[in-house]
Amino acid sequence: MTPFEERVERRWSDGKTTWRSVDLGTVDSVPLGEGRAYTVNNLGIAVFRQRDGQLFATESTCPHRNGPLADGLVGDGKVICPLHAQKFDLTTGHCAGEDMAIRTYPVREVHGHIVVEIGPQTLA
């Protein structure tokens, strides 16, 4: 991983809450077609790298029974939780056929690095 200072770091405030961009390291730390979990301070984030290169970021656990979403199966903008096969849309967070959803985060690739935008909830 790149030293912290070299990473993309950006934050902006709207007066009440702080948004920030956090560099999670190089894109190839997430194998193509899979997900990987990160903890940013105490916040769990799962990053998914679809085979077509698209990146997605969500909260790291399934609201159903806390399944580790990064260990799920990914494709077509969806992830399937490895514990009980709850299927979530990675863009909206909606769960197919269920009345629950996961939090999603804006994420993009910057110079080969994964940059996720965290907000408006505060980082611990």
Add this chain to the structure above:
Amino acid sequence: MAGARVVEEILQRDAQRFAITMFGAEPYGNYNRILLSNVLSGSQQMEEIFLNPLLWYSERNIALHAGVKATSIDRVRRLVIGKPMRPTSLPYGLDGCDQSATPIAESYDQVIIATGSRPFLPPMEGMDTPGVFQFRTVDDCGQIASYAKQCKKAIVIGGGLLGLEAARGLLTHRVEVTVLEAMPQLMTAQLDPESATLLKTTMERMGVQVLLEQIATHILGDERVTGLRFKDGSTLETDMVVVSAGIRPITEIAKDSGLTVEKGIVCDDQMRTSDPDIFAVGECVQHRGVLYGLVDPIWEQAATLADIITEKNPQAAYVGSKLATKLKVMGVQLASMGATKPAQPDDEVVLYREPSRGVYKKLIIRDDKLVGGILLGETDTAGVLTQMFTLETVLPERRADLLFGSSNGAPILSVFDLPDHAQICNCNGVSKGGIKEAILIGKCHSVSKVGAHTKAGMGCGSCKSLIMQLLEVYAGEVVEDPSEHYYVPGVPLTKPELIAAIKAQGLKSVSAVFRELAGGKEDPGSKVGLASLLKSLWPHEYEDERDARFINDRVHANIQRDGTFSVIPRIYGGVTSAAELKKIAEVAEKYQAKMVKLTGGQRIDLLGFKKADLPAVWKELGIPSGHAYTKAFRTCKSCVGTDFCRYGLGDSIALSQKIERRFQGIESPHKMKLATAGCPRNCSEAYVKDLGAVAIEGGQWEIYLGGAAGGSVRKGDLLCTVTSHDEVLRYMGRFMQYYRENGKYLERSYGFVERLGIEKLRDVLVHDTEGIGTRLDAEIEAAVAAYKDPWEEATKPVHENQFTNPLAVSVREEEVRA
């Protein structure tokens, strides 16, 4: 919402022309206020109802003053003036600006006012007592939810759409909820008295108390709310109060700037206020004397205004909306549109009621057109009715079809009568014309084919019954949905078709199958099934893609409910040694296994390892993988056979060890658990295994197929009787290969054997009636030869992060606080 929607509409029409500046009293970008009740009930997170985050604005060069309230428009100097909000004030409050802050002024050519509305506060004393909330913004929602945690009882003031949604939301926070409504019924605007009474009963069954005709005058309590006092002097205890008694347009800025304001900001059909350069849109607007509080009319206004401002259609006019709505309360089905009661002498009322099921359906028809409707308890036809209501379609003669759908198999006339431009799929915006074309020209004769062709029905799926009706009309018949016969849902082929296509095109990887056979769409639910199939079709050439494996097969251990993994070393035939046991015990201790469990398959399950410890666990064990994961051959259990047993007729231990060594890791449609028994006493339960071999008198072995003692219990069927271990291995291998080729994915052997019948299997596998015996033997031999112990990855991981725990990224603390 309205303001951002107009901007979106404008950008869609002309992204370059305008320099856009926005003021917003709330500190966020915009969000979908309609979903606030979902946030309150916890079914959606706050973040996912945000429509456009702050980044969206900056990427489009929109200057957004978030948290700054526009306070006046200087029409002479053509300036909009705003002031930052105090962090604690309500964005919809009457004041709330930080008076000491420097005002912000922006010049303009045109102004759009989209100030929306604020909650109506009924006249009541003590409204500022802590514990009293309004239900309007995402911050209100957060505060209500967190305050509810310390409460036992809550009162919602207002029995309208929003009040009931708030009440349902509060229920999920485990408070006793009472709804107060000043009128004699709930949802006065949308329901008639009878349906409102039914709804009241339904809400009460869900645990929401409803008090009608109750007007509270005082909120009681000093430091925090303790109760309410009513007009008649009676009181009611509560820990919190949520006010949701209607909305009032926010019009101060328009008034202060000298625009015409009545109940709302008065606008013409082009959404223009009394100043030709100032427009207004949304809940703050009064148009033709009407104020709207629902989303559809506001979207229509926004589209009209964008047409006017960009001059894309200077003739555009908004002429008012017809109101139809649904109650978004979990467990209640309710749709309402237009009038709730007849208004003219010739109005026809069609009514159906079934109080025991809480079903009530009412239509009000004028000149053969729908002018009002209420559907409670059953809303199947709500989609068609809403269409017919908004489009003013002439109704079919048989009104019952409108309430219950088609009863006699004949096409429902309502869909047939819709004009081609009527939108059928509201998720993907597909019109009746588009679907008709797919059916007539595209020859799509099933709902799923229409979906694949047009995307209709691929969203929430609620329009599928309409698509079905269109199929009945235009195709004359609905073809049974073939997708249930697909091997995996994401590739539209049955197993034989899929195998043929894979072989013909030489597809060796899961992604290649998606690319060539599924239009490039990588259905995650189909990956594992395809991987299993490909691996059995190409034992040597299969291109293993790790993302197509279930997590268990990526780390070669079984995921457990807490996200840890369990490891099962292979113990051939259940026979181990003191040295092996010691090694297992040491590893269990060193890596702190949470449990050491003897399995039903005669092995030792080490539970509760961290993912990152798995490679070390394997290396130190030095025993091959026991495959407690993977849809594959698992174990071959055995009794002690002839070595020690007084009754033993055949050497079941040696046989089971041969079986395990030969078939370890062989993948199949589902897991395979085997057993060998040294005599028909069957101590190893071989009759109820996927495959079993039982020794009988005379040096013979009976081979059983399709036994089960799990979710199903079934004694296996006798395939044949043989005289040697080698023959047992041969027939078991033949069966496995045949099952690999013909079993449906996730079809257990007992389902497969029952489906095909033991006679057929005996013909093919023993009598070789199809002449494929030799080929099956060769194929399974190739699969056996291709086996590699996956635990080799302990020393050579496929990906550097294959076994890592969550990667920690720390953000410097001082920056977070800033």
